[in-house]
Amino acid sequence: MTEATQQKIRLVCAHCNTINQFPVTRLDDMPICASCKQPLFNQKPIETDANGLIRHIDNSGVPVLVDFWAPWCGPCQNFAPVFNQFATAVGNQMRLLKVNTETHQQAAMDFNIRSIPTLALFRDGREVARMSGALPLPQLQQWVVEQLTQGN
Incomplete structure (x- = not known):
């Protein structure tokens, strides 16, 4: 894995306030909350x-x-x-x-x-x-x- 693939990004869900972490490379993939399954961006x-x-x-x-x-x-x-x-x-x-x-x-x-x-x-x-x-x-x-x- 490259360094860019391994880099993580954190983002709070607007719906349930869970802090999510996912690879920065997935930022444009419409990430969803790991807890409530709602989109992290709307x-x-x-x-x-x-x-x-x-x-x-x-x-x-x-x-x-x-x-x-x-x-x-x-x-x-x-x-x-x-x-x-x-x-x-x-x-x-x-x-x-x-x-x-x-x-x-x-x-x-x-x-x-x-x-x-x-x-x-x-x-x-x-x-x-x-x-x-x-x-x-x-x-x-x-x-x-x-x-x-x-x-x-």
Whole structure:
């Protein structure tokens, strides 16, 4: 076996919160959860709470982009369809999460969210970038690519 075949990736199931591990070469094979047998990717952002957020960030073999938002926030509501489109566009290459800061105020405090919408980008369990405000899809894609390619 080659080193690439042996390399493992971890990913939390959006349905049952089980941490799955599988070869990175299977990332594009529509992997399913070993526990609940649901797809690990469904091309939609995952709504989560403070505990789920930490679990996903700490156990994701792909970058994680988090949208901190609130239902009363107009810009957040306008940005939601863009974030959904981005989830479809990135497929299995990223994990997109949404945290309702009204419902999950502790998560907002833990991550020092001062304004919404705020996007936080994580890789290998660490925050690598943050941006407040809503973006159109092309600018969102550009921002994510720039943040993930810096330092590589």
